[in-house]
Amino acid sequence: MNENPQQLPQNQPGSNPEQGSTPGSQNPSYGASPQERTQQLPMGGYGQHQQQQFAPQGGQPRPPQGSGQHPAGGSAYPQFGPGAHQGTSPGPNWPYGPQPVAPAPEKPKRRGLALVALTALLVGTAGGVGGAAVYSATNDSTSNTPSVTSPLNGNQAAPASAPDGSVQSAAAKVLPSVVKIAVATSQGEATGSGIVISKDGLIVTNNHVVAGAGSGATISVMLNDGRTVPATIKGTDPLTDLAVIHASATDLTPAKLGSSGKLAVGQGVVAIGSPFGLEATVTSGIVSALNRPVTSGDAQQDSTTVFPAIQTDAAINPGNSGGALIDLAGQVVGINSAIKTAGGSGQSEGGNIGLGFAIPIDQAKPIIDELVAKGKATHARLGVQVGDAQSSDGLSNGARLGEVTSGGAADKAGLHAGDVVTAVDGKAIASGDALVAAVRSHRPGDQVKLTITRNGQTQSITATLGSDNGNPTG
Structure with missing residues (x-):
């Protein structure tokens, strides 16, 4: 399907x-x-986020533009503002009468605004x-x-009790129970996060975090207590963006x-x-x-x-x-x-x-x-191609069914190409993607009640979802 x-x-x-x-x-x-x-x-x-560079080469932070520092090689800026000089102020008319107020330096605009x-x-x-x-x-x-790393834990006061x-x-x-995951390849290094699900090292994460861990790649897990241990991939599922890895540790907190x-x-x-x-x-x-x-x-x-x-x-x-x-x-x-x-x-x-x-x-x-x-994992399958149905004003208004797979769940339930699904189990379906997501939230063998529009008439059809048997692209 x-x-x-x-x-x-x-x-x-x-x-x-x-x-x-x-x-x-x-x-x-x-x-x-x-x-x-x-x-x-x-x-x-x-x-594939390219890490923002917090410090230039050599590790010294770069002063921001507009920070008030004088130009390289020049003297300090003249200081005539309030509090900058010593002694009594010469008054507003010195030396040539009232002076126009200089506009405040414009702050550098953040890229991306x-x-x-x-x-x-x-x-x-x-x-x-x-x-x-x-x-x-x-x-x-x-x-x-980055120029900021792990929090410093020494000599800190005990945290207050929390309600x-x-x-x-x-x-x-x-x-x-939350860890940092680093994947190192010949192209560079990427980091993500993971959740401990077993004491003996099983950790769930996103597939895209470890997707680059092919031949020659290494996976490292930084535990909450500061230890770093190696890990291997247990299983991946690109279709749901989930993966499980196994870290070399036996004393974790699920x-x-x-x-x-x-x-x-x-x-x-x-x-x-x-x-x-x-x-x-x-x-x-x-x-x-x-x-x-x-x-x-x-x-x-x-x-x-x-x-x-x-x-x-x-x-x-x-x-x-x-x-x-x-x-x-x-x-x-x-x-x-x-x-x-x-x-x-x-x-x-x-x-x-x-x-x-x-x-x-x-x-x-x-x-x-x-x-x-x-x-690997199996997924529910309806057995039909879908797209957006649109109203006269161009807004998405349901999921329009395309080719129906012979012998699939949709075919067995009596769905036809051209039907528009507007709800699943009473929840509105506004687009093809919404129907896909609704099907994916179920498991193979589940029954779903589809509200459809066919030839201008609304009716309900119950379908028993099939399975892709662990082969989502087949």
Whole structure:
């Protein structure tokens, strides 16, 4: 079966333009060719982030422009402002009467600010309301060493006790279970995050964190206690962007896995990981939305993932990939995987703008179990190609079915090419990607109730989802 949001002919104008690269990409091939559709901005690879250089060669910090230092080789700037001279002020009329007030030096503009406005203009113009956005994977490639490293732990006062339900209490429970992952290859080094799931070294992370660990690559894990140990890949699943690695340690602290199905919009959450290589970083926010159809991928690789994400405004940046999103009880409810950035194509250093996305732990658990047991995972399959159905105003309005696989779940349920799916189990479906994400949130053998429109008539059809048998592209 191919839940493949392909380029289907649209019955209305305003269909999405096709792009050619991932994380900010194209038609997601949900069980077929690994391509994804750009429905928002073209994104730089959040999984191939070029580390921002905090210090120039030689390790000395570079003074910012407009910092007030005098030019190299020159004397100090004349100081006539209040408090700069000694003795009594000569008064406002000295030497030639009132002087015009010099404008304050303009602060250097931060690179990328103009792109924020560009993002605001472009978001939503391609996919329509409810369509999956294209986001960047959250891995952090590092070519330079940042000027900030691990926190200094010596001679610090004991932390104050934290009440249950506070960010401090939740973070304290999970920090020992979140690790920093470094992958070194001949092309360079990348870092991400991971969550300990067993005492004997099993760690779950994103597939894009370890995807480059091919022949000759090495994986290292920095534990919360400061030790660094080697690790090997246990299993990977590019379709759900999950992977399990095995670290050489036997005394780790597993995280407690919660339930993403119990989350509510507005609920407080905490993200823990290693943004920009800064391990054991804690940020907090709320659940901004649930079941957000998100398409993410990597610009340097033909890979794509569509999943019904937990959206959060907790600060998530490159290197948070594979880290924990937890509730205030200290239970893992999601695995941080992608962000929406303000950078354009080729600007991989885009960071947090309050739109982060995590894989719900309820969808991750069965995949993790299969990766541990077999090294690969199976996925639910409907057996049909899908695209966006559009209303007369050009907005996405459901998932239009294309070619139906003979003998597949859709075929057995009586679905036809041209049917428009508008809901799954009573939840609205606004686009092809939303249908793909909804199917992917289930397991093989699950029954789903599809609300469809056929020849202008609405009806309900129950389908029993098939399996790809661990071969998502077959």
